[in-house]
Amino acid sequence: MKSINYLFSLLTVLTISFTSCDVIEGPFTEDIVVNGCEGKCRKIFLEDYTGHKCGNCPRAAEKAAELKDIYGDQLVVVAVHAGFFAWPSGTHFTTDFTTDAGDEWDTQFGNSTAGNPNGMVNRTGYTEASHILQHSQWAQKIDELLQLEPEVYIELAASYNSSNHSISISSITEILQSISAPLNINILISESGIIAYQTDYAADPQEIEDYEHNHVMRKSLTGSWGVDLGQNTYKAGDLIETSYNIDLDENWIAENISIVAFISNTNTYEVIQAEEIHLIE
């Protein structure tokens, strides 16, 4: 009787195992229906932790570009250059894309020590140590978070003064749902279309001289951890206004500059809303 039981157990496993195979013969992709963003909808903040000497990082940048094409304005992408692969060195990798805030984020969240490339989507899962996501996991998380109703909305405006290469930024944060947590606002400058060296293990030669770096975080105007919005609880309808001025670096090209804002929970670091506008449309 026992032998029958043993064989039964093995056959159970055998049967289930042999049926356990999905062969995908194509198509390999699904048609994504993005409902679009009209009015005050949720937008997602994607941080791509990268470096110009990181040979696998162009794959993550390609994924970020693919997702941006799909989700459009509902996705805000920032490339954070931090860690060993981002440090300037040699004769080719002389551009310093690192920032003080990016370095502090990298230290806090541990992205570069976990191995570039990787990223965070709205910094979710930080307290459970599941916040660092491979680029193949980004779409899944973005899709999941976009199902949620927005809790706040950011209205962002910026004006450029070409005579002194400076900008003025104003933001209005509107609370859409009651929130019992301290919040902070973060304002960043990002730049696209920067031509500089990048290592790419899939390219030949592997050091690409004229690589186009996009969504590069240039500076945080609100320090590394943002500016507190002033309360511990917020009720629907609250409006909080902030404004900033900055003289742009002479090497930054105004036409390629974007202003990025995001609101995060001060206690959990989780981002609950983001916004991006181009300085010159």
Next chain:
Amino acid sequence: MKKILCGLLFCAGNILAQGIQNGQVSGNFQSNSQIYFEDTDLGITADNLPSEVFLTNSFANIIYSTKNFSAGIRYEANQNALLGFDKRYNGEAITYRYAQFKKDGLDITVGNFYEQFGSGMILRAYEERNLGYDNAFDGVRLKYSPTKGVYLKSLVGRQRLYFDKAEGIVRGIDGEISLNETFTALAETKTQILLGASFVSKFQKDLDPIYILPENVASMAGRFTIYHGKWNVGAEYVYKYNDPSATNNFIYKEGQALLANLSYSQRGFGFSIAAKRIDNMSSNSDRNLKGQEVSVNYLPALTKQHAYTLATIYPYGTIANGEMGLQAELNYKVKKGSLIGGKYGMGLIANFSNAYSIHQAQIDAFTPINETGTLGYTSNFFKLGDEKYFQELSIELSRKINRKLKVIGTFINTHYNSTAIVGYDYHGMIKANIIVLETQYKIKSKHSIRAEFQHLSSQQHEGNWAMGLVEYTISPHYFFAIQNLYNYGNETKKIHYPNISAGYTKGTTRFALGYGKQRQGIFCVGGVCREVPKANGISLSITSSF
């Protein structure tokens, strides 16, 4: 899933309560600690020293066992993990616990276990602590021998991921038959034949909104081994269905692996030759994780594992996305009394190994090779690619000069494609010649001294290295060693890496204390590698067992 577990455990209900008295407790303990210092030569400043200054990796296994039952735990405390180990190992927990019962040819394990099917190319869970590698299963395993010479295994489980577990579930079954044991007519024949087959399936939910991912990915394998006198021949072939993953850039191509070996051995002479072809065979129980993290299978490097320090600077790491290679080794003992062999004879070990990329072609005129969301590429099974990854020839001669002195000389010629293997520093193909001379001299009873002189010459990467080592041993309790590596050919900075160490052994307990510098590099065991950071510090190692 519940059905599987019920099926597996149905037969185990009443036997687990039997035979667990009069057992014994055994275990072992290991602790490796290091204090880190600044070092201007190595460029280690206060900014990049670990904030903790003192780091330690420790663990203990405690096992209770009787004739048919055993249960155990492993407690790990990494406070915090040594530099070079992933920071997700920081912390403390019981990381391994199991209960195992054997009765009437049945072997049940619940909890954690390691396992290997065949050569491991389809499934292998193991631990290599020096690499920070542990992909143990947490689940249920059942082994059963229904008749003499027939061995069946089945398992279901999730793999360890640092202090967590992988998202995916692995199911597997393996069967092996020894024809000579099973069929009495073959019992006395000189030729022994072993046949085996495996089936492994892994499950991970598809939540990706863009790609249609296979949630159940299956692989199957067949193998044979034939022993005939002094000859041994064997092979294993693995086929894996579409498994788009972070490692293969999410292509839907099937994977294949073939490993074949032939060997001959007699007194004073032996040779072996092995060949492999690996094509898109990475397999992780989380498709988003790369390399060693929750790896389901093991792909052998088929290169010689070296122990000499300079010979480990350029170790080969298996390239799971595709490689072809072979390894041949010859062992020969020159007879005593001959001109070359002298009074005691002379040993010769010659080894040659290489690895190349596999042939790859576009699937059509418009799709680049390895494009995400496609079949990736096509490949001619018997055709090499254009790129050489690795080649090595090593010759070792060992000769006992007299009753007190033994000399070992080694020459190694290495071609190492650093871009393909480790992708660091863009040095391309590094060619190096390594010479090692080792002497072992017995001074008097229980006192011996061992010395090594090593030299690596290369025009690439960090240039030439020299190394000297002297080790004095007083058996069985003490050893003292002093060594220095000198990277005198480095055009950027010529750096010494001195080290002194001493150890004391009493019974099964061993203490070792060291002070010195560690070079930055890659450390590999069997083709699985991790990066080792540069460091300067004091290290303490304690091991014990009971």
